[in-house]
Amino acid sequence: MAVASTKSVVMNNVEAVRQTLHEALKNDERTLILGEDVGARGNVFLITKGFIDEFGPERIIDTPLAEASIVGVAIGMAMEGLRPIAEIQFADFIYPAFNQIVGEAAKTRYRSNGDYTCPLVIRTPYGGGVRGALSHSVSVEALFYHVPGLKIVAPSFPADMKGLLNAAIDDPDPVLFLEHKKTYRLVKGEVPSGHYTIPIGKADVKHPGDQLTVVSYGLYVHQAIDAAQRLGTEGMSVEVIDLRSIRPMDRTTILASVRKTRKLLIIHEDNKFGGVGAEISAMVAEEAFFDLDAPIRRLCGPDVPAMGYAATLEEEFMISTDRMADSMRELIRF
């Protein structure tokens, strides 16, 4: 982490994103924000509140409800030298922009043989557990992580939010920046002042241990750490890795940990089938088969079309800390 200042302030994830965007707008006049309700409304989570007054409607652009257009316009801006930060109000609404993201942004550098790049950031809140029901709970990472040319990050600690958002803005290629909405105000942490970046593609060991490796990201990292701490009081030692970046994936950190602990549990909220855990699982099986002392296990969202609104359905979809702790115990004892 390249830290410009050692001073740090405690804030939540909303404030970390807001501060980072604000600094980017102030420090680089090529940056601009476009999306639904980002201007007058100041974003539905108030992340860009007041920005329109400070930076004007030419840099804080309220768009129509047309996601393909938001991303398409932003791609054009990026290719022509601006640094657009596009926002999809909820990840559930990203599908109309799928062609622009996958078919255009991710292929720009390749198609132009390096003549053009697409320095675009697409921010979007994702994830459930907030009674958001069908259209405000989805996880979209697995739909995009198959695509070469697209970077995907999903930090869940305020300091990582800022460092990775700065890295995403600085990056010459398109970055899908996923923010778990339940962590927005739930999670607080120290954030260094000033501009710094965290390299995209670098995971972080949030809780060291030596009997089991847990790989997760988003909201579940926090629960996994809670569960690991609980197991610590029972004399069991769990290493929790926060993936932070989904693509590129930090194979080095995962493999080093699995070679040490010999056991792997992957936890994510997105559906199990073809999810990020499937790729991690395959990668470890390919690279570290002879280090494994237990079958790889995944705790993931069930393969149902959506998260229900009813509290019981939502609870069934979301993985509780108790369930995480139970799986951890089982694997350690295996």
Next chain:
Amino acid sequence: MATTITMPQLGETVTEGTVAQWLKKPGDTIEKYEPFVEVSTDKVNAEVPSPVSGVLREIIAKEGETVATGAAIAIIDEIGAEAATEPSRAPAVPVAQLPEVVPSSYGAPGAGPGVAAIPAVAHGNGAARNGRGASSEADRGRRVSPAVRRLAREHQVDLAAIRGTGTDGRITANDVVAAANGSKATPAAAPGSAEPVTRSTYAAPLPGTLVALSQARKIIAERTVESLATAPHAWTMVEVDVSNVWAWRAREKDRFAREKGFSLTLLPFFIHAVVQALKRNPLLNSRFTAEGIQIHRDINVGIAIGLDTNLIVPVIREADSLSIGGLAVAAGRLIEKARTGKLGADELAGGTFTVNNTGANGSILSKPIITGGQAGIVTMEAVVKRAVVIDDAIAIRSMMNMCLSLDHRVIDGTIANAFLGDVKKRLETMGPGGDL
């Protein structure tokens, strides 16, 4: 060649057999498959066919003797074998799942209902697994993970020599590393050993010191394990309002100490209530035996006394003949002797029921282990002042929990709670003005 004949396993859960009758005597010739001994268990009586042809050299287990499955019962000199050698001491392999399953390695013709499995011989044959029902759990215990396989190869460790500590006895990577490091990995039990396999769930020893077992600790360890293993413990608890008896005790204690030389605690009041309730519920004052439930004539109450390093349970004999004051003196004497190590053997024997004053250490709920051969144990927990509802008004009362562990073979919850309810009623109706 001398062949040691062992007690066959006459059924999956059978662990021992009794020699009912020898059909041959030493010196007699025995044909292979010829019945030569009759064995009985609690499940079957069966004639045991000989695994070899030869001459019965020696009978080891006499008629009427009960021996463990796999233990030697006789030695047969095999005919046609070379010079007789000492019988091998290798453990026998229990092969039989009889009567209907015939072990394939012997394939005894004529083995049918009423004819026992051919007993194992000590030739070190591999266990003849019957084809069906190889359990998946056992399979899991034998399967090794990629890491285990690699580590075993790298460290040249023999996996057969390791007893796994993982789920279902699986050998874990750490087990291999521990074995390679020469730490005391538990050696595997010899296959088919008559010894029951007790699998430790603990990993290799961690750094620390070893405290040698005192005789008392050994006995406590044996007895508690035995009690829990034989008596199915059920547990129940009631709460008692001891405000009145507490007040009574407070009023009497100074005078009592002055006159009798022993302090008046809540214990004798409690024992008295328990003893009276035992009289009303004699099933609690009993012992479970195979023949029936032995109800005792006398009520001899053991009182558990915790010392610094161990626990001792002296007995107040014929406690039903003593008053509260008499119980206070008797208990006081025993406690004093226990603390000074002066209890005689006769003062530790003959208990029919046990009372444990766990509250003395501040406990408010405990799950005691029944003293072996008794039907129950009751605890008196700490007396605490609590807000309780009496007739829709809130009052501050001195409350105490009583916990009962009971041998479920003897009594069920209904009787147990009737007993506890009786104790409760007696304690709650005691009070100043009563007879000490």
